[in-house]
Amino acid sequence: MENRKKVAFYTLGCKLNFSETSTIARSFQDEGFDRVDFEDEADIYVINTCSVTENADKQFKQIVKKAIKKNEKAFVAAVGCYAQLKPEELAAVDGVDLVLGATEKFKITDYINDLSKNDMGEVHSCEISEADFYVGSYSIGDRTRAFLKVQDGCDYKCTYCTIPLARGISRSDTLENVLKNAKEISEQNIKEIVLTGVNIGDYGKGEFGNKKHEHTFYELVQALDNVEGIERLRISSIEPNLLKNETIEFVSQSRTFVPHFHIPLQSGSDDILKLMRRRYLRNVYTERVSKIREVMPHACIGVDVIVGFPGETDEHFLETYNFLNELEISYLHVFTYSERDNTPAAEMDGVVPMNVRSKRSKMLRGLSVKKRRAFYESQIGTTRTVLFEGENKEGYIHGFTENYVKVKTPWNPELVNTLHEIKLTKIDEDGIVRMEFVNEPVFV
Incomplete structure (x- = not known):
């Protein structure tokens, strides 16, 4: 087993990028690679880039440096939005060996035959008009929540935005596949799923620029509410013109969708x-x-x-x-x-x-x-349900209520990834809310 290659990942940008990094990571594991932390020495470092903020561009160079410092012979690959928009620029960064655009990133293992360093990064990037197929993905980063991608690309032409140039036209996963992924996530004892995409309210457009909606976002929400084993579903960013009253009303009475x-x-x-x-x-x-x-x-x-x-x-x-x-x-x-x-x-x-x-x-x-x-302050005195997260922060465990109030209580590892009914009592000096349990937790 000693000769198995190690791969590490670094993700810049949005929740969608995190879900895609997880899918790419699983493809490496299927090919016999061992995934290690980015802080560790690896044979391959994959950096999933972002084009939305100025900062993400600058960060890229620092991350490449960090990788090369860990292992100067490491093979460094750049994928993602910035890699699609400015492939030549990334390829010219010292230490970068491979740059893959929007459609190529999911086939990254096909491009890594030989791990020898290149003098200049090799670029494989399509015309963005070719990014017309859909790759479903989800991330399981911490144990408490997963990001589930349901849609990619955007047909909107906002004058400040490069995302249509980086990710192509709006296209969606099939309802069947979203439900399959949600089921897989729920089977891993993950309590919360966050729905993510570029423009998720536009969910339902098929592949190849087919403008016909197979299903609407509202139908997606209804179907997901019936998946067994999921405690919470959260809708990430959704455009105001696409958030319909029927969806708002459904969420208000839903079993799993949270009021956020x-x-x-x-x-x-x-x-x-x-x-x-x-x-x-x-x-x-x-x-x-x-x-x-x-x-x-x-x-x-x-x-x-x-x-x-x-x-x-x-x-x-x-x-x-x-x-x-x-x-x-x-x-x-x-x-x-x-x-x-x-x-x-x-x-x-x-x-x-x-x-x-x-x-x-x-x-x-x-x-x-x-x-x-x-x-x-408006929530103090109310009873809510909290999902506790996995980190010990200065002796406290933190969590979020269904309506996204951040709470804390003294650290207890048995609380990690568990849901409890609590009462919100007061806002602490750090702005996080103190709480008390409605019923003392019982651990089996």
């Missing part, structure tokens, strides 16, 4: 939404939030927002700030706009200076802290 929504807004100004080519205006967003609050007053609602988009004046920004301040939401993910090659926004007038972008970002981050605090 993450809905990208990007701007609270209709002028900016039009420049971004988003497919809704702010009144649609207000309606979605009102509907959720009507049927699930205790739901957690997260919001993505971009600051510093070209043409965003102080007035536009204040529109966004005031809109969010008045909206009954629970937290924000704030992104500072950064220019991306080959996007219409990069050519637009009205560039916002960097110092103004960061000031606006800071203001919204401050608002997010305030919103989260207010949401947590």
Whole structure:
């Protein structure tokens, strides 16, 4: 067994990337490789890249350096979104041997015949129009939750976004395969599944750009609710125009879907939404939030927002700030706009200076802290169910309630990956909520 090769993985970016890394890792294990931690010495290092943030580009070089430091003879492969968008750039990074684009990454073991180092990274990347088939995947990172990919690619043409260039057209897994994957996950004693994709509300479009929806997102949600053995299902980010009232109502009465929504807004100004080519205006967003609050007053609602988009004046920004301040939401993910090659926004007038972008970002981050605090305070005294996670953090075990309140209690390894009914008692100095058990846990 001594001569089995070792492979290690590093993932940048979103939950979708994590689910795909897991699938790629399983293909190596099927080929007789042993998976090791990225911190360990390996024969092959695979880096799954991201193109969404400026930072991810810079991180890539540091990660390659780290790998080569562990083993200077190691074979280094780059896959993922940045590898599709700028393959030559990644191939030129010192130490990189192989760069695979959007369709090739799932066949990575076919490209690794010989592990000798290359002077220059070898590139295999398709035209993105060829990324028209679907590869299902799911990740089992920690033992408590799994990310299940149901959809890939995007047909939207938001002016700031490179994802359609990096991942191709919108296409979905079959309902049958999603249910099969969900069953496999539930059999591994994982309590929570997070549904993930590029534009999951668009679920149902078949392969090869077939615009006909085999099933809708609503039908997917209904079918998953019946899978035995799953305790919790969480919907990751979903576009406001695709989150329909029927889905919201179903979640409110569902056995497994939790009252937590993450809905990208990007701007609270209709002028900016039009420049971004988003497919809704702010009144649609207000309606979605009102509907959720009507049927699930205790739901957690997260919001993505971009600051510093070209043409965003102080007035536009204040529109966004005031809109969010008045909206009954629970937290924000704030992104500072950064220019991306080959996007219409990069050519637009009205560039916002960097110092103004960061000031606006800071203001919204401050608002997010305030919103989260207010949401947590509204939950004190209520009874919820918590799923405990696997890490001992300074003598405490943490977990999340179904409506995404972060709680803590003194560390007990037997609590890991278990669900308990609890009462939320008070917010600690670190902003995490203290709790007490409704019934003392009994461990068999």
